[in-house]
Amino acid sequence: MKIHVFQLMSIRVGKLALGLRVLRLCLGWLVMVPAAIAQAPPASAMNAEKIAPSAWYVQGLSALGSPANQNFISNAGFVVTANSVVVIDALGSPALAQRLIAEIRKHTSLPISHVIVTHYHADHIYGLQVFKSAGARIVAHARAREYLQSDNARLRLEASRQELAPWVDAQTRLLDADDWLEGDRVLTLGGVRFDIRHVGPSHTPEDLVVFLPDRRLLFAGDLVFRGRIPFVGQADSKQWIKAMDVLLGLDAAVVVPGHGPLTQSAREDMQLTRDYLLHLRATMGAAARNLDPFEDAYKAADWSRFEKLPLFRVANRMNAYNTYLLMEQEAR
Helix, strand or coil: CCCCCCHHHHHHHHHHHHHHHHHHHHHHHHHHHHHHHHHCCCCCCCCEEEECCCEEECCCCCCCCHHHHHHHHHHHHHEEEECCCEEEEECCCCHHHHHHHHHHHHHCCCCCEECCCCCCEEECCHHHHHHHHHCCEEECCCHHHHHHHCCCHHHHHHHHHCCCCCCCCCCCCCCCEEECCCCEEEECCEEEEEEECCCCCCCCCCCCCEEEECEEEEEEEEEEEEECCCCCCCCCHHHHHHHHHHHCCCCCEEEEEECCCCCCHHHHHHHHHHHHHHHHHHHHHHHHHCCHHHHHHHHCCCCCCCCCCHHHHHHHHHHHHHHHHHHHHHHH
């Protein structure tokens, strides 16, 4: 099929206009669109659920962050060792971190020695300063430093200070890690082994997962979304799918996802995230290779398996468009 220069220009102009519309949608996600805020459910009680010997987690809401829920939209966990507490992720506001410490204190008075950060998205890190003040060391992957130094991180925090006030305010700040990892690391703390694995660039360049082999317990961060549509953003979905294969090979009995309820049917539930990514790549990849307009490709795609999941209408179009652009780049 021959495509004339003017046709190509028309296609590109159309994609540019579409890109601007989707960019506005992306910004709406980042600063929390007012309509979604108005519909967000109120903050639920934070109750730590025991998931393995000496291990607990708290579950965030399947919603966009808002003042009503204090940005409690992601999960976090903690493990009590013989001499300290290790926390996985710090939640989305200082107030939430204080509530998480209160939950920890229901089970132990031991000091909090470490916070392992699975990735530096706002809903997982805005509570870090509370744990730092409590004496914890922050452990994260070194690829997060690029984000911390970026305009994106600064602008996101500025927007959150307005949209999530008073829970995120002028006193909320971004923190460097104390221990920047360059790859995998095994930490043995108080007799408990923590296998920390770098599985990025996937959801983010710095993705870490934390596996406790003696408990067959996996803290998967945002590589696994359960009970809601994944947020793909600028992810490397090809690598993300490979990372999911690594996680499936760990033989975890219990998986704590970054978002959504605990899963004890690990393989079945992790498969949903993997299948969604494969579906995005298959549908948008074909469109990008054929130079089909995004709008036509999006309307033609079969979303029936995923459209009933929470946040589908908020995130799916953005996920599809970002994947469309990624597939264009991979095709070059």
